[in-house]
Amino acid sequence: MAQGPVKKLQSERARIERYGTDGTLPVETTEALLEWSSALHPEEETVQYVSTRGEETDHAIGTVETYLREMRKVAERTLPNLLEVDADQFNVAIEEMRTGENPSVKSGGLTKKTLSVTQSAARTFFWYHDVLDPDEVVTYTPAIKSGHDEADLFTREDVQALRTHVEGQRNRALLEMLLNTGQRISAIQGLRVKDVDTDNGWFFLNTDRDGLKGADVRGRRPLLGARQHLADWLDVHPLVDDPNAYVFVGDPDHHYTDIDQPLCQGTIRNMLQTTAELAAVDKPVNPHNFRHFWTTTMKQDYGLNDEEIKMLLGHKRTGNGVNSVYNHSRDSKLRSNTRRKIGTNDGHGPKPLTPDHCDTCEEQLESHWMCCPVCRTTYGP
Numbered sequence: 001m002a003q004g005p006v007k008k009l010q011s012e013r014a015r016i017e018r019y020g021t022d023g024t025l026p027v028e029t030t031e032a033l034l035e036w037s038s039a040l041h042p043e044e045e046t047v048q049y050v051s052t053r054g055e056e057t058d059h060a061i062g063t064v065e066t067y068l069r070e071m072r073k074v075a076e077r078t079l080p081n082l083l084e085v086d087a088d089q090f091n092v093a094i095e096e097m098r099t100g101e102n103p104s105v106k107s108g109g110l111t112k113k114t115l116s117v118t119q120s121a122a123r124t125f126f127w128y129h130d131v132l133d134p135d136e137v138v139t140y141t142p143a144i145k146s147g148h149d150e151a152d153l154f155t156r157e158d159v160q161a162l163r164t165h166v167e168g169q170r171n172r173a174l175l176e177m178l179l180n181t182g183q184r185i186s187a188i189q190g191l192r193v194k195d196v197d198t199d200n201g202w203f204f205l206n207t208d209r210d211g212l213k214g215a216d217v218r219g220r221r222p223l224l225g226a227r228q229h230l231a232d233w234l235d236v237h238p239l240v241d242d243p244n245a246y247v248f249v250g251d252p253d254h255h256y257t258d259i260d261q262p263l264c265q266g267t268i269r270n271m272l273q274t275t276a277e278l279a280a281v282d283k284p285v286n287p288h289n290f291r292h293f294w295t296t297t298m299k300q301d302y303g304l305n306d307e308e309i310k311m312l313l314g315h316k317r318t319g320n321g322v323n324s325v326y327n328h329s330r331d332s333k334l335r336s337n338t339r340r341k342i343g344t345n346d347g348h349g350p351k352p353l354t355p356d357h358c359d360t361c362e363e364q365l366e367s368h369w370m371c372c373p374v375c376r377t378t379y380g381p
Helices: 005-022 027-040 061-077 087-099 112-128 156-165 169-181 185-189 224-236 265-279 287-300 306-313 321-326 331-341
Strands: none
Touching (some): 005 027, 027 112, 061 087, 061 112, 156 169, 169 185, 169 265, 169 287, 185 265
């Protein structure tokens, strides 16, 4: 008797667990695959898949099994470290499966129809784990765009509302890191106490952690408005005296928390969603949307050029991913900036990252200021 979708999914999960145990695949990959499949599953609630539009989304069990199987095959055939893949690597790997250049597929290669399912699976996997943007995955059949546009970007009012309603010092520090640095959530998760220098306002990425996609090679980065909130959190951090401890950890008072491990993405996503609901911010609050917000804001509100933005993000100097994927500058804002730069408009527009009051000394700030006039805390590059 043929297996039903539930049994097939159970068998696929058991295989992946075995592969992580016997060394067929890296443990990081197998754990990522299993968590992702749980997030897609319609009957599991420990983790939740949130679409690019910020909506909680389930998939049919048969689809979950198919997606899981296809991504497991990608890992087996060509890309075992799925959390360290960039878009070019993945797209080339799929094309080599289509042409038959990959020795692990049948002679003559796989059909576009078959591989389009793999591409669809990859878009959800890479989105869930914040490895790369779904739009960077080439598809053989027309794909629904992820929908990042001007309407999804946070306004200054949205930013202030999120700040007002986020609960706890740890969560405020994490929110400020997303707002001020443009880093992937996996990079922020991996930060250790020794990687953060709040005295001088810098942070370094954890070079021992997987999933940085080369971003670690471009040196230190400014904390900007996250500086004071990270300092406040580290003052009460349960492991602050351990330089190798992760910066963002769970609540040690919860019996299931392992504070030797970084805060999981499911917890971070739930925190952001709860904060957005309290703040009445009806926009995607997934970690990747903060990356789009940061990149667009740095370009249209703070005047950084592509090279400077790439350096801060950790992008390679080659390519134009900043413009093609992350930049959503509004035409009206670009026109206003142009008039100001050529001398026909001397007005100062509000800066999205400047708070109403200085986080360090409580001085009231004008919305267009990028530095507190009293204590010199910086709120812009």
